[in-house]
Amino acid sequence: MSKLPFAIMKIKTIISSFLPAVLIYLFDLVVLNPLNAYLYYPRIDIPMHFFGGMSIAYAYLGLMGDLEQKKHFTADPWLKNLFIVSLVAFTAVAWEWYEFILSIGLDIITQPSEADTMKDLLVGTLGGLVWCLLNKLNTSRSSPKKTRSLRS
DSSP states (O other): OOSOGGGGSOHHHHHHHHHHHHHHHHHIIIIITTTTHHHHOGGGHHHHHHHHHHHHHHHHHHHHHHHHHTTSOOOOHHHHHHHHHHHHHHHHHHHHHHHHHHHHHSOOOSOOOHHHHHHHHHHHHHHHHHHHHHHHHHHHHSOSSSOOOTTO
16 A cells, blocks of 8 residues: 555545635636626635635645545644644645736736735635634534534
């Protein structure tokens, strides 16, 4: 058996984990951008980054849950959530780099200021933190025999 746990993850798990994030991105790409929503309603990026952070936390929790089920990974729930929020923050940074490259390469304004970029990073990370806290509250209310999560 491979030493890389990601090598044995099913494609179905990966797709189902990242589906909400992909749907949010497609909504942005197909609905908000053609309508120039960010031009007319500049604050719409706040909920978009927040829900984006939540959807990325959902994805990482799904992947980690699959690893836990297959006994490839175990961690204290609080440590696991801290790791998830750290991954969400890393993903937010990667997303801002993506926006930066778009603005340089396509000469479009995706980052009007450094303050906007910092706000986007904070809001995205907070979205991930909120999802992890909701997940933790949901699993701690479950019976000790069978732990449910918001990913189920």
